[in-house]
Amino acid sequence: MTQLFQSMADLSHVRFSAYRTAMKSRRLQKALCLDLLELSIAQSVFDQHKLTHNGQLLEIPGIINCLCTIYRELQQVHPDLVNVPLCVDLCLNWLLKVYDSDRSGKVQVLSMKIGLFSLSKGPLKDKYKYLFAQVAGAAGICNQRQLALLLHNSIQIPHQLGEAAAFGGRNMEPSVRSCFQNVGRDDVIELQQFVDWMHLEPQSMVWLPVLHRVAAAETAKHQAKCNICKECPMVGFRYRSLKHFNYNVCQMCFFSGRISKDHHLSYPMVEYCTPTTSGEDVRDFTKVLKNKFRSKKYFTKHPRLGYLPVQTILEEEHSET
Structure with a gap:
C-alpha cells in the first residue's frame, strides 16, 4: 500500500485537480481489483452478510469476512487477476485509512458501502442510484442531512489521496445547498433529481465522473x-x-x-x-x-466550467459540519 501511494508522485505533473484525483483513484481502483467488481455483486455480498443497517459499526473480522466473499467471487471470474489474500489485505488497509483515521478498528457499514461502490465497476448512472439508495429513507427520498452524509463519506476518498481541498474540503454544506437550490426546494430530493444534479458534475463530486472518463480513455x-x-x-x-x-x-x-x-x-x-x-x-x-x-x-x-463551483476551503481553515 505504501508503494502504491508513493507511485502516485509521478502524477504531480497533472495541473488539474479533478484529473489528478481521478488518475490516482484509477490506480488505486485497479490495485484493489475493484475495477472488476460489479455493483450488483457488491450489493449481493452485503445482503448475504446481512449488512442492511448502514449505521452499524463493523469490526475488522467482519470487514475481512465480507471482503473475502467479494474477492472469492471475483477470483472465480478472473482467476489470473485476483489474489484473494493480497486483495483482502490491501482493501482492508485502504478502508481503514479512509474511514478509520482514529484507528479504532471499526468502520461504519455505510462508509464501507460508499467506498466500495464508488470504486466499483458499472455505468455511472447506476452508481449514482446505488449511492443514493444507501442514504435515502424508506420512501426513496433524501433530506439535507442524508445527502450531506453521502457527500461526506464520498469526499473521504480524495481526502485520503491528499486532494480534498480542491473539491471544497470536507465541509459539505455548500454542495448540499447547491443540490437543493438546483431542484428548487429545501426539504427533500428524489432519486432522479439527485442523478440530474450529479450529471452537472458538482465540484465536490466531479472526481467520480472524471474517474469513469479516465478509465474509458485508457485504451x-x-x-x-x-x-x-x-x-x-x-x-x-x-x-x-x-x-x-x-x-x-x-x-x-x-x-x-x-x-x-x-x-x-x-x-x-x-x-x-x-x-x-x-x-x-x-x-x-x-x-x-x-x-x-x-x-x-x-x-x-465567458469561461466554461465543467462543474458547479463551490467555495474551495483549505482543510485547516474549517471545522467539519
Whole structure:
C-alpha cells in the first residue's frame, strides 16, 4: 500500500485537480481489483452478510469476512487477476485509512458501502442510484442531512489521496445547498433529481465522473496529431479546439498545461475519451465556425466550467459540519 501511494508522485505533473484525483483513484481502483467488481455483486455480498443497517459499526473480522466473499467471487471470474489474500489485505488497509483515521478498528457499514461502490465497476448512472439508495429513507427520498452524509463519506476518498481541498474540503454544506437550490426546494430530493444534479458534475463530486472518463480513455486511440508535441495517433484523452480548425492537444500536453502561441487557455475545447464519430465532427466544426470570430476577451469573460463551483476551503481553515 505504501508503494502504491508513493507511485502516485509521478502524477504531480497533472495541473488539474479533478484529473489528478481521478488518475490516482484509477490506480488505486485497479490495485484493489475493484475495477472488476460489479455493483450488483457488491450489493449481493452485503445482503448475504446481512449488512442492511448502514449505521452499524463493523469490526475488522467482519470487514475481512465480507471482503473475502467479494474477492472469492471475483477470483472465480478472473482467476489470473485476483489474489484473494493480497486483495483482502490491501482493501482492508485502504478502508481503514479512509474511514478509520482514529484507528479504532471499526468502520461504519455505510462508509464501507460508499467506498466500495464508488470504486466499483458499472455505468455511472447506476452508481449514482446505488449511492443514493444507501442514504435515502424508506420512501426513496433524501433530506439535507442524508445527502450531506453521502457527500461526506464520498469526499473521504480524495481526502485520503491528499486532494480534498480542491473539491471544497470536507465541509459539505455548500454542495448540499447547491443540490437543493438546483431542484428548487429545501426539504427533500428524489432519486432522479439527485442523478440530474450529479450529471452537472458538482465540484465536490466531479472526481467520480472524471474517474469513469479516465478509465474509458485508457485504451482510446485517436487518428489525429497533437499540435504541441506532434504525437500521432493520440492515445488516451483527445482535446479538440472549438476556436481553431483542426487543432488538437494530447492528454499529456493538456494535463501539463502546455499551449502553443496561437491558442489561449481560455479558448473552449471539447474532450473525447473515445474516438469521435462523424456526427461529433460535424457538431464541432459548426461550433468552431461560431467561435472563429470571437475574441480572446470574449472567452475570458465567458469561461466554461465543467462543474458547479463551490467555495474551495483549505482543510485547516474549517471545522467539519
